[in-house]
Every structure is written in structure tokens, then in C-alpha cells.
Amino acid sequence: DIQMTQSPSSLSASVGDRVTITCRASQTIISYLNWYQQKPGKAPKVLIYGASSLQSGVPSRFSGSGSGTDFTLTISSLQPEDFATYYCQQSYSTPRTFGQGTKLEIK
Amino acid sequence: QVQLQESGPGLVKPSQTLSLTCTVSGGSISSGGHYWTWIRQHPGKGLEWIGYIYHSGSTYYNPSLKSRITITVDTSRNQFSLNLSSVTAADTAVYYCARQTYYDFWSGYDLNKYHYFDYWGQGTLVTVSS
Numbered sequence: 407d408i409q410m411t412q413s414p415s416s417l418s419a420s421v422g423d424r425v426t427i428t429c430r431a432s433q434t435i436i437s438y439l440n441w442y443q444q445k446p447g448k449a450p451k452v453l454i455y456g457a458s459s460l461q462s463g464v465p466s467r468f469s470g471s472g473s474g475t476d477f478t479l480t481i482s483s484l485q486p487e488d489f490a491t492y493y494c495q496q497s498y499s500t501p502r503t504f505g506q507g508t509k510l511e512i513k
Numbered sequence: 514q515v516q517l518q519e520s521g522p523g524l525v526k527p528s529q530t531l532s533l534t535c536t537v538s539g540g541s542i543s544s545g546g547h548y549w550t551w552i553r554q555h556p557g558k559g560l561e562w563i564g565y566i567y568h569s570g571s572t573y574y575n576p577s578l579k580s581r582i583t584i585t586v587d588t589s590r591n592q593f594s595l596n597l598s599s600v601t602a603a604d605t606a607v608y609y610c611a612r613q614t615y616y617d618f619w620s621g622y623d624l625n626k627y628h629y630f631d632y633w634g635q636g637t638l639v640t641v642s643s
Contacts, residue, residue, distance in 0.1 A: 440629040
């Protein structure tokens with residue numbers, strides 16, 4: 407199985423901050439990397455697919471980059487509704503695997 | 514707008530079989546290219562992919578659960594189902610059904626697909642307890 411490791415596990419930030427979350431795969435996944443946002447009691451919502459493609463309807467302050475084994479999710483200017491947990495997920499092979507999550511909290 | 518809804522018992526006894534159904538509305542489960550997926554989330558923890566099924570009946574299971582999983586599809590009812598046998602307290606989790614969709618892209622002369630989960634059910638908590 408491909409192991410996905412996110413850092414940090416938690417992060418405190420303020421509205422308006424620029425935030426970056428990192429995801430590392432245990433082997434190359436080329437660009438088969440997705441990012442999800444999950445709020446308490448809700449299902450995850452896809453933000454980014456294919457490492458850098460913005461899902462329809464997702465605000466442009468979200469962006470993704472990377473290839474191979476190292477990827478980043480950036481939120482350019484945090485909004486109050488962005489405080490949530492973020493997961494990366496690889497779709498290079500089965501079983502599909504997720505990172506352990508990064509909880510983004512209000513400072 | 515595609516919608517997915519999980520249904521099934523919220524409480525299952527140890528050693529019994531957990532059975533859940535996902536009903537798809539707003540789209541056909543037989544539409545090509547989509548894989549109908551089960552994912553679970555242990556309380557306060559991350560996401561675990563359980564497996565998925567294609568409308569033809571082809572399945573892919575997580576090896577960690579493979580001996581206990583069966584996923585089936587009923588295209589006439591636009592539903593797919595999960596059976597997880599011999600459950601223990603470690604199977605207590607929120608169970609989500611989701612659709613894995615795809616986006617085609619060219620890499621040189623090769624047509625490839627990005628796969629991702631675009632529609633999810635609301636999730637259902639299943640507790641394993643006597």
C-alpha cells in the first residue's frame with residue numbers, strides 16, 4: 407500500500423493568513439493526488455484533483471502543486487469557513503489511501 | 514445533482530454482519546466510468562477506503578478487509594451495498610458511500626484518468642456492541 411503522510415497534523419492560523427499543508431507519498435504517485443476538506447459531522451468535499459486542478463465551485467484561494475512524492479495544498483487568504491480538517495488521497499493505485507489529516511484551527 | 518444516501522442498522526452485535534445500502538439519486542449507477550465506493554472513518558480518526566464496485570459487478574477491495582467484505586450492486590434499484598462480516602468493536606465507524614469519478618487527460622500520446630471522490634453520502638455511524 408502507498409502510505410500518505412501529511413504535515414503538520416494541526417495548524418493554528420488567523421483569517422487572512424496564507425497556509426500551506428504538505429503531503430508526502432511513500433512512492434511516486436506522479437500527479438494522482440487529491441485534496442479534501444472535511445468539517446465536523448460532514449462528509450469530505452473534494453477541493454483539488456490531479457494535484458493541481460481545482461474542482462468546480464471551489465474558491466480560487468485554494469491551490470495545489472507538486473508531483474512525484476511531494477505535494478502541497480495552499481490557501482492564499484484564510485476565510486472563516488476554511489477552518490476544517492484537510493486530507494490528501496492518492497489515486498495512483500488500489501487500495502486508495504488517505505493522509506492522516508491536518509486540522510486547521512483558528513488562532 | 515447526484516445524491517447518495519446510506520441506510521442500515523446503527524448497531525450491530527460483535528461477530529455479526531454489518532450490512533449497509535447506498536441509494537443513488539439524480540444519476541444512473543450504470544453510467545460509465547464511475548466506481549461506487551465505501552469509505553469509513555473511525556471516531557475522531559482519518560479515512561479508510563474499504564472498496565468499490567463498477568456497475569458491471571467488478572469489485573476492488575482493501576486487502577486489509579478483503580476476507581470479510583462483500584460489495585454488490587443492484588442497477589435496477591440504483592443501489593449498491595456493503596456487507597462486512599465477523600465485526601468487532603474495531604469496526605465501529607462512520608461509513609460513507611461515495612462516487613469515484615474521473616477526469617481524462619493526455620500525457621504524451623496516452624489518455625489517462627484522474628480519479629477522485631466527487632459525491633458522498635452524509636455518512637452513517639455504525640456501532641459494534643453487544
